Amino acid sequence: MYFIFEIAFSSNKSYIADLIRAYAKQIRVDVEVLQATDKIIMIFQKKDEKLEGFLLGLETVLPASLFLAQGKHYFSDEKPELMPVDTCHLPLNIAPCPTCQKEMFDVSSRRYYYPFTSCNHCGSQHPFVTKYPYRRPNTSMKFLVSCEACASELKNNALRLDYPLISCIECGIAIRMLDKQSEHLALNKGDFRKLFEVSGRAIASGKQVLMKTAHGYRKFFKSTEVYRPANSILLMADSNGFNDHLMMVTQEFNALLSIERPLLRVATKSDEVKEVYGSSVLVKYPDDGMTMLLARELMNAGLQYISYVTCESDEEADFLVDFDMPVNSQEDTKIFINQDAKLFVSGERILFPALVQNEKNRVTVAHDLACVQIEGESIIDTLDVFDTVETEEVYVLEGESFDGGHSNEHRFEQYKASMMSVLAEHYKVGEKAIGVHFDGTLNFLYYNGKTVINAVPAIPFESDHLWEKIGTLREGSDRLVDNYKKAYPEVWERLNNLQGNMDIFEVTAITLGLDDESFEGISAEALSFLGKGGLQIDTRVKDNRFDNYAFLTSIMSYQLGDVENNFMCYSIYESFGDYIGEIVPQLADKVGTRTVVLTGETFANQSLYGRIQRTIGQYKPLMNKNFPIGKENAVYGALYL
Ligand SMILES: [Zn+2]
Ligand SMILES: [Zn+2]
CATH class of the missing domain: 3.30.420.40 (ATPase, nucleotide binding domain)
Structure with missing residues (x-):
């Protein structure tokens, strides 16, 4: 007799299933975790008190996810047989998981207010990857030597076993704050906290803070009727503010709070938000460590929300919060929700890198993304993380400025590849x-x-x-x-x-x-x-x-x-x-x-x-499920032209 617990999961991303495996290992529960195309299944040999503790604990370590839906459990005499999906360990670019967040706000941890806190199943990983395969020597953290505590975690912390980007305040990335006169380097927990506190208060008093985040430079400020730059995004620091200021259905609320933290256009509700943003606004809940720590301090300074724009490093502002590590930022991802339908509209983050099936010896290129074979796996990611590879043919989007110099290069049109991407996703x-x-x-x-x-x-x-x-x-x-x-x-x-x-x-x-x-x-x-x-x-x-x-x-x-x-x-x-x-x-x-x-x-x-x-x-x-419905689906569809 087997006890089966299954949860609907509509993606081939492996971070949720991997996290469940790691957690089981950590608390020593025997469970087999399988991932199929639309669900994750946990198979237990028997139902005992340890199992109950595991399921309860799972609720606290599992993040909310765009891809997760209802769960159910049942007994079965036979072990379920299913076709597992192909998964491989690709660098993520999502928010910190509940366990990592807990560390960031626990004054006794080595990662108190450390913005680069992450584990194998969460956080801003992709911004630090310089090339494949994804190992520490191929990331911009290669020159940082892990402290003893981090080195030990690589072997003993089930959530960070062999984690390529392990770091903490002791051995990690230093951050600093600059204004027109002075520079403050954060060296210990107290400094890290102070830096975000000062930033939060500065914004509350009407100043602008330019901050380097895992998603590139962002300028944070309070929007007013007089100062509201085009393309500014509403950053909700306090989740309690959602229902006061915006008109949302439950699905939209859940999507914004999911660990994937997409951008979503929402109708405005409160007079103060309407006055500044008009009838609707693009909304974001903090999506990386830097933004998340700032949001905490904004709340402490009495703000529920502010605005930001993505910008260059030389953008004019009152304060600059910076660090020296280069980041490879991805285009943010917008989603669209209509009742139970969820569509990815555009962008790279969350969905890329993606592992795909590719029977042909072909490289495809579109919108700065490429599909390339790495160690036997076909991966779609931004062009610059790939080295030169051998391939029989190259398919490049019409109008793309790409000079691969391959003798067998084909050009294709957007609509053709877009249509093929949907047919391929639905096996048609x-x-x-x-x-x-x-x-x-x-x-x-x-x-x-x-x-x-x-x-x-x-x-x-x-x-x-x-x-x-x-x-x-x-x-x-x-x-x-x-x-x-x-x-x-x-x-x-x-x-x-x-x-x-x-x-x-x-x-x-x-x-x-x-x-x-x-x-x-x-x-x-x-x-x-x-x-x-x-x-x-x-x-x-x-x-x-x-x-x-x-x-x-x-x-x-x-x-x-x-x-x-x-x-x-x-x-x-x-x-x-x-x-x-x-x-x-x-x-x-x-x-x-x-x-x-x-x-x-x-x-x-x-x-x-x-x-x-x-x-x-x-x-x-039929529409795209694992790729944006807009232009970025072409790099995948071109595999089927
Ligand atoms: Zn984590
Ligand atoms: Zn360390």
């Missing part, structure tokens, strides 16, 4: 499918089992001579141009002088007078609309294609009719949803498939996503 390579790639422009694709064809390409949009194109669209259009000029002379003038290379979303944002003149700006505005839809924006289909000029004309007429911006933005996405809902079934019928794939960042939008579920939900459209 070789089967016919319809695809919609929506990344600013909208393309309908067909995969015949061999190659991806752009079946209904987007009509090119040129933003120069805009009024001419709108004025001659149909009868009466010239009157609209005149009326618009009278009602919105400034917007009219701007639209009259556009360069030709702007996308339809930028132009729409300018038309609506949004602060953020991009697709993001429209998305953000749409998020604040809480009513029901109903506004029909004309997407006049010419040769079955979306007409950008008809679309803009329609928006302008509504604008003249005093329709609220957020209602309009919401409706824009709804209209795209309706259009997609019209074309997809036609294409699917024509080629005889029910497999529908959606790719591209534009799908990460509540009103569009909701509409798509209604119009083509019957096809159960």
Whole structure:
């Protein structure tokens, strides 16, 4: 009789299963831990009192994770048999786990206020890796000699056995604080604590602190109505502040607090946050040791939240907190949540490096990421951590500045690789499918089992001579141009002088007078609309294609009719949803498939996503699970071209 405890886990990342194994070892419990594609299973020989203690203890050492879901337990006469997923030990870039956090705030530990506290299952590891394979001599910590206590942990602490980046205040990275006159080096626990305390108080008193973190330089400050730089992110220092200041559903709250600590756009709620950030804001809960320790001291200084921007080392600020170790920072990862669906929108952190299946002798390159074979494993990571390798062929994204000098180099297009990445993730390579790639422009694709064809390409949009194109669209259009000029002379003038290379979303944002003149700006505005839809924006289909000029004309007429911006933005996405809902079934019928794939960042939008579920939900459209739905999926998809 076996006692089985299983928890749903939707990723091939191994840090949760590894942590469970390490914890079992630490408290000497006999358990077999297996990881399959969608769950982690713990198998016990018998149920005894030790087991109960283990399960209770597990609750305190396991972090919340984006990938973890419900658990269940049962008895079984037979040992469950499953296909284990391939895992290998790749450097992580997530927040510290509960055990490491405890050390950071325990005054008796060697890592009290030490920002680089981490273990085999957590923390900022990837920023210190200079090349593969992942061992200490291949990291920027190679010159730091471990103290005796750390050396002993490498053998005796189950959570840090052979941990490449082991360090503590005694033997680790020194940090220092500088202002215009002086420099303070932190040498012991007291200094480390003091440094963060001073930083927290400085921000509370309205000063700006530039700090080097595992994710590069960040400038921290209190945003005000007067000072709120573009691209500033709301850092929630106190988790109690979430419900006071933001409108979130439980899934969003859980995602922000997960050990992966993604970025998430959320609608604002409190008046003070609304005044500074507007209707919605990108939110972050502290994601590395430096930011986490600062957040603790911000709370002590009475602040629930502040802002930060990612920046360069020479950014102007009142104080600088710095350290000498170089860091290899990754693009942060944004997620999108709609009810129980969780999508990675864009970014590198959390998802990369990734271990993938690759039967071909091929290297792929896209958006500064590469898929390369290391010691028999295919790993996707940033280009600069790889050395030169032997390969039969190289596949490089069109437009990528990469000069590998290989004689067998192929160039590929984004939409093709994106579509293949989804088919590969869902084991549908070789089967016919319809695809919609929506990344600013909208393309309908067909995969015949061999190659991806752009079946209904987007009509090119040129933003120069805009009024001419709108004025001659149909009868009466010239009157609209005149009326618009009278009602919105400034917007009219701007639209009259556009360069030709702007996308339809930028132009729409300018038309609506949004602060953020991009697709993001429209998305953000749409998020604040809480009513029901109903506004029909004309997407006049010419040769079955979306007409950008008809679309803009329609928006302008509504604008003249005093329709609220957020209602309009919401409706824009709804209209795209309706259009997609019209074309997809036609294409699917024509080629005889029910497999529908959606790719591209534009799908990460509540009103569009909701509409798509209604119009083509019957096809159960497939999307990326382990890769971003946006551009970064290409490096994986290119393995299947
Ligand atoms: Zn840890
Ligand atoms: Zn040490």
